[in-house]
Amino acid sequence: MWCMENKEEKIGLIPCAEGGSTIDDWAADNTLFRHAVCQAKFAMQDTELIGILWHQGESDSCDGKYQTYYEKLQTMTAELRQELNAPEIPFILGGLGGFLGKSGLGANCTEYELINRELLRFAQEQKNSYFVTAEGLTPNPDGIHMDAASQRRWGVRYYEAFSKRKNVLSPLENEMELLDRCINVPYTKGEKMHLTMMDFISGRMTYEELCRKFENI
């Protein structure tokens, strides 16, 4: 979505997530926070940081943890913005999926709606913070992680919140159309070369076939 509107520029993601982590795990002195700061600062040596994406809370959706969630998130984000000297870039908070609290690994997340309430309140009260609903999205068979198609739809919503700097409280009317425009495009030269190379290194293509293919890309 970002690339479609910024054709002359490149974008990179700085992956810092850790599966199953709680808000306490993200406290500013802990490894996850320090790692995120370290990775971001390295990227900022020659690029511009333009946003922070947050999706977390499943591990805090039980045992009344929602009661202290807001305060912990507020402390952490304040320290993060200070460390990165980024007081104004958008901080986008993804809501938790309505499929939680029911089955598989998600069965224990019975208080996800209370966490969602805190995430939304955070976006409403804190500057440069925006909430993105997970309404209508569906999980993998594990009952906790969003399936790939839902992740893509959610990305469209995240971009809406990021680019328009507003909360996205319900699915976008045209999100499937936007998604379609975003993913149904011809492969770039680089993508074609990568796919061809994958065929070759997996043994599905000889070196001679690889050379011929590359000549025609």
Next chain:
Amino acid sequence: MWCMENKEEKIGLIPCAEGGSTIDDWAADNTLFRHAVCQAKFAMQDTELIGILWHQGESDSCDGKYQTYYEKLQTMTAELRQELNAPEIPFILGGLGGFLGKSGLGANCTEYELINRELLRFAQEQKNSYFVTAEGLTPNPDGIHMDAASQRRWGVRYYEAFSKRKNVLSPLENEMELLDRCINVPYTKGEKMHLTMMDFISGRMTYEELCRKFENI
């Protein structure tokens, strides 16, 4: 190999490699070097750096690049040791495979023996530096990357060089036996849980089966 001799400790790797990179790409002001330093320094916040593993040179095995390879490697490693305050930890250099210069992506690496000569000379002349031969190891169908079985054998040789602080100039007599002792061990509890979880999230096991399996691990 390290874990077998250090049962009470944990080890981590700090991956910094970049496929297809040249020795020039690794010059101290460039991204790859700065990234390696950044990642190592982060790890060193609460762990001890005990060695540096180097396997590179295919991209310099042509066009007479071997003539300046030693000097560039020497400059880079000196700066790396200084940045990391690590003047004495072993620097282990893997030689290039005898399968190079023949086919596929490795066809262009016609001067790999000249690079190997420089790598060995480096280990002989520079302090705390040790060479590991790739003799007898075999490539994937791409003609350039070592196959998985060879990577494991090579790991045994790397550990020999690391732990005995000596050059490994020919395959170890007992390397297959050492390898066997290293990899043919029962899964740990953590490994069993991981494998079971993979079955579950891939849809090959129900949540009820997962719970039963977990109880018996």
